[in-house]
Amino acid sequence: MGEGGRGDNEFEVAEAAVQAAIEAGARYADARVMLRRHESMSARNGEVEEVSQDEDAGVGVRALVGSGWGFYALPELSDAAARTAGRRATEVATASARVARRESGLIPAEAGTGSWASECQIDPLEVGLSDKGDLLVRATSTMREHGADIAEGTYQVWDTAKWLVSSEGHRIDQRIRECGAGIMATAIGDGETQRRSYPAARGQYGTRGWEMVEEIDLEAHAARVGSESRELLTAPPCPSGETTLILGAEQMALQIHESVGHAIELDRILGWEAAYAGTSWLDLAQLGSLQYGSELMNITIDPTIPGALGSFGFDDEGTPAAARDAVREGRWVGVLAGRDSAAVAGLDYAGSVRADGWARLPMVRMTNVGLEPGPHSLDEMIAATDDGIFMDTNRSWSIDDRRLNFQFGCEVGYEIKHGELGRLLRNPTYTGIGPQFWRSMDMLSSDIVAWGTPNCGKGQPGQVGHTGHPAAPARFRNVRVGVRA
């Protein structure tokens, strides 16, 4: 273990599981032992509503028999349980052969050993519950005092220790601490609701300690958030039509997540998610040549960004974290891949596989997928826009199963007239087709923030992933806005 010298027993458990899987007939096996602690608190209208501290531990084993995979998990860290899990994983893999796919395997990997821990200045689980509660109580009280009918605040903390062993010799331990917080004000009018949040409705999260929550400074923004939610009720609606659109950084993070991040997941491209999450409009034959967006569009897959929510030392297959281009000067050049999907696709890199805990199968997930800085500032974009709309802070998101057609709603919009921000607009929405939209991006800010998304759903059984998205304000041309029921 990276910190404190723990982990000998956990490695032994994982090794026993792998050994049992191999002895039962698997040609490859890996096992993840995890100890996870999660703490959350929510407050509403000046009162704490919920405090929960959860802890789980177990071992999950993945086995490959022929071309069939099997996975089995048990919540017990004993040699006997590990061996049972290993054998069962092989049994499940053997059953997969009844409806077998063509032979596949894993791309080669060095038998990595290593240890990694995320940076953490203030252990979030050591901060007093009463202090954390007071923060949320004060922030939600302030929002109520300034116009919110419903004032909500929440924080979450995860502390995950994990040990990976594989039949190829991997032996890796990591400790990842994540936390974040957010507040949200809802004002209720005649037949509608309006909402403002800070830093975002889902909060802002990172692989950091409580210092991140302190930096967010919820209380400093509570009065503004409360009053803006009320102000929106009487704002004019976002007009309908085509216009120039400037998106704030938080909405850009959502735009990247939905219309780039998911689209470049190799399992989707290969059809592995066809029945649920969907496929992708991207065709591997066009990797390296397809123009995804304008030349301002440079998107990287980078799990090495300190403090970003999608950061780690090794993915859950043991591939060391490394940065890779996904889109370079608008051209699609990279995917999010795992060792098995890369083998099927004929690619030579992996590194983007993670599991939502020890009881779930590792699968292709976003790490930190985000923009590199552009040459402009938000002020320059507004000044350069004669007629348009500025929107920020995501409120709703919907995109088709090929990640092409999206309709996103924001909490707040502002008219832009003659280079200046004008009236506040309510119910701002915009819609478009991914590549057309990204090709219309003609200005991009240099002011990058690594937004964290702690609620990315994917897989069956469903898994919740934590992803990061460096994003900055950007301008897009000829965008359809103001779609309504």
Next chain:
Amino acid sequence: MNGDELRLAQRLLERATAAGADAEIEVAIDHNRLALTRFANSAIHQNVADDIVSLRVRVHREGRTASGSSTRVDDDGLQVLIDRVFAAVAVAPLDAGWPGLAPPAPTGPPAEVDPAAAGATPDARAAIVAAFVEASGGLETAGFCRTGHWSGAFVNSAGQEVTGERADVSVDGIARLDGADGVARAASGRLADLDGAVLGARAAAKARAGADAEELAPDRYEVVLEPTAVADVLQGLCWYGFNAKAVEERRSFVRLGDAQFDSAVTLVDDPAVRGDAYDAEGTPCRRTVLIEAGTSASLTHDRRTAAAAGAEPTGHSVGAPSFGGIATHVGLLPVERPGAIGSSEVDGPLVDAAAAELVATVERGILVTDLWYTRVLDPRTLAVTGLTRNGVWLIEHGEVVRPLRNFRFTQSYAQALTPGAVRGIGRFAHALPGDTYSAAMPRWTAPALHLASWNFTGGASG
């Protein structure tokens, strides 16, 4: 099976009481054995199973509340959990809305548990998948077969002591042909009820009928929603409308006693269909009529919302006060048609004979198989945007005439069901699986639904 869980719950409660005899304490034990065999490109590619006992303790003491959970069932593990929750409750902020513990109350009759479902093997799931793939007739297929077996116990320091057990099985799969997808889904408590071949054939028939789809200009159209699409509407109504917390906070459109819906609409949440005995607070689950012949009749409560409203809790707590009471086994009641005969299965893209009967009454409209990625724009109006998926067709003169490409829609679900807006409800209700994020997978029961208008706001291809 749940005797083990009850003994463990009692042991945990005894230890917790020893740590704080003055505290109000509740303990829940859940033992889930879940397995899901997933296929894509007509082969099993992900095949998982787990067997997990989880413990949850909630303590209210001196005006403060805290909860914790764990997966450690040994003595040390129990004590660590108790110590952690009592340490937390000592410093937790005051909880002014604490509604008290569930009083002793019996659950309904125990659910019948199908041993074949509870003990389903990887081979049994693979056989269902193989039948689905085979019945598709060579089309590319994808989906899952899931089996689950839960046994649990709940005890609290007010004397409530209940147990439960259920098994569930479900299949959800698509067949694909040249960019056209067709879907078939089914859920049950009995393994023998799931016929992979029937479902695979249905999905394939839809995919074949969806080939060479054409664009149709977005507009408001009359629609027939198949059960798979109706399930999404039901979920929206329940989560954002009939959730008592949403009503309490004025986020919901629901007004109890008002005839807000067409008189053909009766909506019932019936936990017996899934075998649920009690909720996360130990309240026995009870059948709740949400809409009675078009009139908003009742809400789903947890103990907090019930206390605030002066109502009885309905057994819909999901263990998270911020969500309120959530209905997860809702059914839209089918409508009998005098004189209608015949089996439910039909040839072609339609899900059943009842959907065909509804289509026969449409002069010009759209048949929608499935709704996808739906998101609420405003809970107060239940305005939702999303897309169609897995098969869309143009209906003219009572017949399905040609496949259409997918649409984006922006539509108030509540508005779509107002008086006069419902032109017909199918006579066969299909049990359908919900999402797979929780061990207690939601179950929707839905017939096809004929609506006067649906607001399609764009084409999925641009």
